Amino acid sequence: MFTGIVVACGRVTAREERGGNLRLEVQVPPAWTEPLQVGDSIALDGVCLTVLARAGDRFVVEAVEETLRRTTLGTWTVGRRVNLEPALRAGQALGGHWVQGHVDGTTVLTDVADRPGSRLHVYALPEVWRPYVVPKGSIAVNGVSLTVVDVTPTAFSVSLIPYTLEHTNLGDLRVGDVVNVELDILAKHIYALVKPYLDRWPGGP
Incomplete structure (x- = not known):
């Protein structure tokens, strides 16, 4: 279980295809202080994965075919910046909302608008998601807990503060980029x- 509060951004340092699976090596930043051991769960861009190996400032995870089908992981290349969140531990603050790390699918960033003190992102809204996305409701984009600003039949928008833009990879996104939701x-x-x-x-409903 996670809360959508990204603690750091790491970088993909290696990738290896194994049959239908994909193994990734990720480097954590120098300021990383979170305990991380083999067998622990960690969310990468909102995808819950298991740590298979840990050495120094790097760890290894592996994604199965179903995960690759539903998420952006299969497109990741060496050097990609990824959002990292360790699993929630008993007694920790629930700073965002309940996030399982079970991505429902991907969508596309369709518009970006800079505003004083924030940046508005507009994402395409698949019809099947409409019942679950409401104004002021919660949604996780690349593992980041966000509040929905507005909803139309074909899109939803979220507002990003400067801290989120600086400390997550949402600040790197451009129109046309695909994200996990x-x-x-x-x-x-x-x-x-x-x-x-x-x-x-x-x-009917």
């Missing part, structure tokens, strides 16, 4: 519970 788990569960009743309601 995890929808709010609470919204998904609530919708799953009420949908059978909505389907029986005259006129």
Whole structure:
């Protein structure tokens, strides 16, 4: 379990395809202080993976075919900057929202607008995601917990403060870039519970 509060950005230093899987080596920054051991969970751009090896300032993870199909991991190249968040530990502050590290899919950044003190990102909204994305609701983009600003039938927007732009890879994004998205788990569960009743309601949901 995670909260969408990225603690640092690492860099991909090696990649190796193994059958249908992809093994990645990631270097943490010099200021990294988080405990990280073999077997621990860590989120890379919002994708929960298991640490397979750790040596010095580098660790190794491996993604299976299903993960590669649903996320951007398969396109990562050496040198890519990635958001890092260790798994939430008992007693730690829940600074963002409940994030599982189970990415629902990817979407495209369609527009960027710089504003005084912030930057607005607009992302394409697949039709299947519409029930779970609402204004002022939570959403994780590349593992970063964000608040939805506005929603249209085809897009949603989020506002990024300077700290987020500097300390995550969201500040590197340009129009056309693809990102990982995890929808709010609470919204998904609530919708799953009420949908059978909505389907029986005259006129549908």
